[in-house]
Amino acid sequence: MAKVTIDGTEVEVQEGLNVIEAAKAADVHVPHFCYHPSLTVVGQCRMCLVEVEGMPKLQAGCSTTVKDGMKIHVYNDKVDKARKGQMEFLLINHPLDCPICDKAGECPLQDYSFNYGSVTSRYGEFKRTYPGMDRTPIGPHVVQNMNRCIHCTRCIRFTQEITGTSELAFFKRGASTEVGVFPDTPLDNWMSACVTDICPTGALTTREFRFENRVWNLDSAESVCNGCDVGCNIFIGHRNGQIFRYRPRVNPDVNDHWLCDFGRFSHERYDTDRVVVPKVRNEDDYFGISTWTEALDSIGKAVRATTSEKMAVIASANMTNEEAFLARKLFADRLGVKSIGVMVDAIGPIRMKARTEWLVGTQGAPNFRGVERVLGEGTSKRVDDLLTRGAEGIDVLFITDAAFSERAKDPAVVANLRKAKMLVVLSWDATHPLADSADVVLPSTIHAEKEGTYTNLQGRIQRIFQAFPPKGQTVTDLEIYRRIGAHLFPEAEEFTTADAADLFDDMRATIPAMKNAEEAAPAEAW
Amino acid sequence: MEPIKVLTANVDKPNSKSIEVYLEGGGYEAARKALQMKPEEIVQLVKDSELRGRGGAGFPTGNKWGFVPKNAPKPTYLLCNADEAEPGTFKDRVIIEKDPHLLLEGMIIAAYAIASNPMAYIYIRGEFHYGSTVLNKAIEEAQAKGFLGKNIFGSGFDFDITVHRGAGAYICGEETGLIESVEGHRGQPRVKPPFPAVVGVFGGPTVVQNVETLSCVPFIISKGPDWFKSFGTPKNTGPKLYCVSGRVKKPGVYEFPMGVNLKELIYDHCGGIVGDRKLKAVIPGGASAPMLKPDEIDLPLNFDAVMKAGSMLGSAGVIVLDETVCIVDAVWRLSKFFAHESCGQCTPCREGTNWMESILDRLERGEGRQQDADLLLDMADNIGGKSLCALGDAAIGPVISSVKKFRDEYLYHVTNKSCMPGTTRYRRLDMPVAAH
Ligand SMILES: Cc1cc2nc3c(=O)[nH]c(=O)nc-3n(C[C@H](O)[C@H](O)[C@H](O)COP(=O)(O)O)c2cc1C
Ligand code: SF4
Ligand code: SF4
Numbered sequence: 001m002a003k004v005t006i007d008g009t010e011v012e013v014q015e016g017l018n019v020i021e022a023a024k025a026a027d028v029h030v031p032h033f034c035y036h037p038s039l040t041v042v043g044q045c046r047m048c049l050v051e052v053e054g055m056p057k058l059q060a061g062c063s064t065t066v067k068d069g070m071k072i073h074v075y076n077d078k079v080d081k082a083r084k085g086q087m088e089f090l091l092i093n094h095p096l097d098c099p100i101c102d103k104a105g106e107c108p109l110q111d112y113s114f115n116y117g118s119v120t121s122r123y124g125e126f127k128r129t130y131p132g133m134d135r136t137p138i139g140p141h142v143v144q145n146m147n148r149c150i151h152c153t154r155c156i157r158f159t160q161e162i163t164g165t166s167e168l169a170f171f172k173r174g175a176s177t178e179v180g181v182f183p184d185t186p187l188d189n190w191m192s193a194c195v196t197d198i199c200p201t202g203a204l205t206t207r208e209f210r211f212e213n214r215v216w217n218l219d220s221a222e223s224v225c226n227g228c229d230v231g232c233n234i235f236i237g238h239r240n241g242q243i244f245r246y247r248p249r250v251n252p253d254v255n256d257h258w259l260c261d262f263g264r265f266s267h268e269r270y271d272t273d274r275v276v277v278p279k280v281r282n283e284d285d286y287f288g289i290s291t292w293t294e295a296l297d298s299i300g301k302a303v304r305a306t307t308s309e310k311m312a313v314i315a316s317a318n319m320t321n322e323e324a325f326l327a328r329k330l331f332a333d334r335l336g337v338k339s340i341g342v343m344v345d346a347i348g349p350i351r352m353k354a355r356t357e358w359l360v361g362t363q364g365a366p367n368f369r370g371v372e373r374v375l376g377e378g379t380s381k382r383v384d385d386l387l388t389r390g391a392e393g394i395d396v397l398f399i400t401d402a403a404f405s406e407r408a409k410d411p412a413v414v415a416n417l418r419k420a421k422m423l424v425v426l427s428w429d430a431t432h433p434l435a436d437s438a439d440v441v442l443p444s445t446i447h448a449e450k451e452g453t454y455t456n457l458q459g460r461i462q463r464i465f466q467a468f469p470p471k472g473q474t475v476t477d478l479e480i481y482r483r484i485g486a487h488l489f490p491e492a493e494e495f496t497t498a499d500a501a502d503l504f505d506d507m508r509a510t511i512p513a514m515k516n517a518e519e520a521a522p523a524e525a526w
Numbered sequence: 527m528e529p530i531k532v533l534t535a536n537v538d539k540p541n542s543k544s545i546e547v548y549l550e551g552g553g554y555e556a557a558r559k560a561l562q563m564k565p566e567e568i569v570q571l572v573k574d575s576e577l578r579g580r581g582g583a584g585f586p587t588g589n590k591w592g593f594v595p596k597n598a599p600k601p602t603y604l605l606c607n608a609d610e611a612e613p614g615t616f617k618d619r620v621i622i623e624k625d626p627h628l629l630l631e632g633m634i635i636a637a638y639a640i641a642s643n644p645m646a647y648i649y650i651r652g653e654f655h656y657g658s659t660v661l662n663k664a665i666e667e668a669q670a671k672g673f674l675g676k677n678i679f680g681s682g683f684d685f686d687i688t689v690h691r692g693a694g695a696y697i698c699g700e701e702t703g704l705i706e707s708v709e710g711h712r713g714q715p716r717v718k719p720p721f722p723a724v725v726g727v728f729g730g731p732t733v734v735q736n737v738e739t740l741s742c743v744p745f746i747i748s749k750g751p752d753w754f755k756s757f758g759t760p761k762n763t764g765p766k767l768y769c770v771s772g773r774v775k776k777p778g779v780y781e782f783p784m785g786v787n788l789k790e791l792i793y794d795h796c797g798g799i800v801g802d803r804k805l806k807a808v809i810p811g812g813a814s815a816p817m818l819k820p821d822e823i824d825l826p827l828n829f830d831a832v833m834k835a836g837s838m839l840g841s842a843g844v845i846v847l848d849e850t851v852c853i854v855d856a857v858w859r860l861s862k863f864f865a866h867e868s869c870g871q872c873t874p875c876r877e878g879t880n881w882m883e884s885i886l887d888r889l890e891r892g893e894g895r896q897q898d899a900d901l902l903l904d905m906a907d908n909i910g911g912k913s914l915c916a917l918g919d920a921a922i923g924p925v926i927s928s929v930k931k932f933r934d935e936y937l938y939h940v941t942n943k944s945c946m947p948g949t950t951r952y953r954r955l956d957m958p959v960a961a962h
Contacts, residue, residue: 041717042717042871043717043872043914044871044872044873044914045872045873046872046873046874046912046913046914047873049912056911057911058911058912060717060914063717063718063719081907081908082908082912085874085905085907085908085909085912086873086874086908086912088908089873089874089876089877089878089881089908090873090877092877092881093877122897122901123881124888124895125881125884125885125888126884128880150873151870151871151873151876153871169712170712170714170870170871172870173695173697173867173868173869173870174865174866174867174868174869174870174876174879174880175865175868175870175876175877175879175880176870177869177870177871177876
């Protein structure tokens, strides 16, 4: 350990830490552009210059490691002059087009301009521009505006050090230096859009989010990507119940600063017609909208008319642990259904770089492990039989999520499932074939609308928060199970609440494997 | 002070580049002697000789060799810096083209002193095509005689040298830029620490040494440090090549003991100023060295004295400017060089050198502004000591010194929108004629 003094505060930090990281211990922020904790140190932007007592020249905070007894000044007149000087250099050739720039509002260059920029300019020359490089798609997702670039090389280092694909490089030199892709080699890798997160300017933006919204108009919810079983931590950027983007949320153990392109843009799957009210098929085979009461009545009638042996449930790996837990209480504990299965599609492999290791996602849903653990002996074999041989002899078949597998879109599979006397399907997608051929469709919610926990491939239990409430007559999936339960068992206590926090606690108490869940998914505000 | 012939002893001989001529003069005897010594002894001799690097910084060579860790897991490298790209510098070229074996012998000794199985490159600037052929030929000759290759002089020491041609970038003369370039990357300096002596080319410990520095080494071995120190003054020792260019009657490479008087060099040895005009300024150490005014040139050209005078000996490229030179124009030309040669990775140098060049260009075009001189000074302060490598510092040398010493000339450009009477702008043919 090293005792260092940073702007008068003495702190004890790990020897060998650089000044930027060490200063965090003293709650001092060292402005920087090119330094990134997950990339190599290059000392290029010169924004992090600090004064170290005993050294004649200012030192770059990123490449200077602390030693015991060091006295460091992050804020004094000498450093301030230097920092303003670097800021001036960075801005003289910058287009200053924040009003039309997608980065504005979350842009380090803009933020530091407020602190270290000048209202007037001393630059009386023509600005350098990069004609033909100002709105250029350089890959399937990333659009480049070289005029805004400050040459920090974060994007270049990302492709060299994280993805190892090296599509980006510096070309030319001096003031003409440009960041670009090699001819015929687009920036096309499975994590390409990450460069737009780490770019400290609006030089790199995604085709998908460009000009879609101002970032300060977006609300942000902490969540977990449901694209695969890695479970990357994300922020959902949303407004008025519409998702505009996913951004990575730093978690060194899972996704560090990154997010794969598949997951990042996976919210596009919700750009579809939603099921907004329950639908019930009547005796005349007319499939029309209904009230919740009518829908519950027809489920109740069918359930009471049969026995537990003739009921089956296909659970989904998209369910949260809490949903699986309440579904278990309803179907297994109360109705005695034995035939409960859960399956997951194989995808990928999707590789994700955590700080210390590579995680490899192979399941097309976020929570197969959790759901299986909660439901107990649920196996995919059971589901497989239903899909391939058909639901012959089943009176009531519940499907907790029409999107439980890509196979559910196959007409042959739909026909097989349809062999059940009554098919009850939860779905958010109105265009899903299962939502068309069911007897009862209940409008379910997308993951941005619910809260709960997922168990990822490491066994880590991670929490998702509700970004916005379900719309119209839709309710959370938990509420659906509660309603069915309360309808069938009016006296039962467990169907009086559909609160995720309560269910979480209950689940920890009931299921041994979930006992330590609290540590992985620390309670903040439910 | 009289010229000497130590480093240049062979250069006037016919076919001086051949190994036969070199051997006639006692060549490779120093290497033979060195390889019978212990490496530490050689390092100590070089330390005792007070040899300082001739590439620009003047760092004590023996100390540099002492930093190399012994028994490093990766191979140790010796890189000879033959990039010689500093404007006004053309001394290494003479050794490379006229006496390549002197350099090779120096490299054998240096390599033996720093490691038991070192690898070596001569990084030569791309434009020195002829030089590279001479070196390659010399290496072949030395290999044929067994001076390079396996078991040199029966000492068990294996050593070979590869010539690596650059692709035309001044920045590849900066030692970490050179290392990147040797590795096959874009010539872009690295952050220090780690220093090359610890982590250099391909991750191995690396010593980068100028051509002239290495060429001094055989003399230290054969004649001893005391003989070497008999040239010059304490801490500024040895024979030294000076490159004189610009408005003198006899430009060229001159060899003197370290510390020849600058005034004497210009007026006595180089025959004075062309047309016997008046001297205006001298750049004593290559393009990056701050200018000296005529009343400041009565000084010995050694590292410490020039430093004390506010400039630097650098590569000892003495550039002489006479009274007909427009200072703003000369500085513009130098600035254009640095702006063009900036690698572009760090903020102050990439943006600052270009900005300085634009302002100077504007001044020359008669569009100068009153605040330009101060702006140049303030901007130079934001570059100096702030850049990643020393190119940023180099770029401000001529600017700061000229604004401080020739401020009236800058202001004349602003008020009169033209150069001072009697001075002319250097014009390239492809440059549009300015409006003054
Ligand atoms: C921008 C820049 C350019 C340089 N160019 C050269 C060069 O062309 N030749 C050279 O020998 N040293 C050059 N140097 C100095 C080298 O970095 C290094 O100090 C030198 O090669 C060390 O050798 P020495 O100790 O023998 O002088 C340059 C330095 C800088 C900052
Ligand atoms: S595009 Fe962005 S991340 Fe890449 S070098 Fe430029 S500013 Fe940095
Ligand atoms: S000072 Fe200039 S040459 Fe040196 S690293 Fe910075 S941009 Fe490159």
